[in-house]
Amino acid sequence: MNVLTMSNDADWQARVAHAFSRAAPRYDALASAQRQIGQRLWDSLPDHAYNILDIGCGTGYWTHQLAERYPCAQVTGLDLAPGMLAQARQRYGDAIHWQQGDAAALPFGRHAFDLVFSNLAVQWCRDIDSVISELCRVLRLGGQAHITTLLPGTLEEIAFAWQRPEALLQTPNHARVEQAMAKSGLTISQQTATVERFYYPDLQAVMASIKGVGAQLPRSNSRLTRADIAAAKARFEQLRQPEGLPVSYHCLTLQLEKPL
Secondary structure (H helix, E strand, O other): OOOOOOOOHHHHHHHHHHHHHHHHHHHHHHOHHHHHHHHHHHOOOOOOOOEEEEEOOOOOHHHHHHHHHOOOOEEEEEEOOHHHHHHHHHHHOOOOEEEEOEOOEOOOOOOOEEEEEEEOOHHHOOOHHHHHHHHHHHEEEEEEEEEEEEOOOOOHHHHHHHOOHHHOOOOOOHHHHHHHHHHHOOEEEEEEEEEEEEEEOOHHHHHHHHHOOOOOOOOOOOOOOHHHHHHHHHHHHOOOEOOEEEEEEEEEEEEEEOOO
8 A cells, every 4th residue: 555645647656656666575575455355356256267457466466366267368467566567577477468557548459358357456546537447448348347446544543643644545435436437337246345454563563564565654844753653653552452553444346347
């Protein structure tokens, strides 16, 4: 997760790509929350697929799993961050096609895929209408898209601890996503909104978990002092549960279909 501040589209994309490229070498070791959320998609996939696109593939974990699950398929992993793709290519080789690109302007022709998979990537795209329109364009008739994205409220504990509302990821709400779907022509076969909470022993572990997957607190004009850090720790301790310090992901899981 990344909690970058808003700016113009080109700058935003460059900053997201840079943050995730920097995180690529340690991403897999710290992406347990992302893996658990992605499992929801895995359990709902169709029995057969022949041309598959993984949007926001990162270091290729799910892309590789898709290639193994569908051994006769042509599988493509797409990501905005070149550093992530370099890790994916090094780890899994060139049997999978790795493509740098933007989900809001997919570099593929019409009707190119019968299955699109995307785990916790769509929330980084500022134009949800373009993303969903592009999904519809590249899907074949009868094709499916299986997506998890994040809703408002994600990272609310971190925003509270640091007293920085801007640490809340600026995502479209559920109704806004449904509006984009209705405009696109895709139909929603299934949708589920859940709150997934993950627990950490201390503030250092919390911050390592989000920074390690490309995230960071927005920079303020001044450096954090020891007093700032101590105050954040004290506020976070107010939220401690028996399992540890909670971090919430407000998730939306979607199964979409392009009508015949």
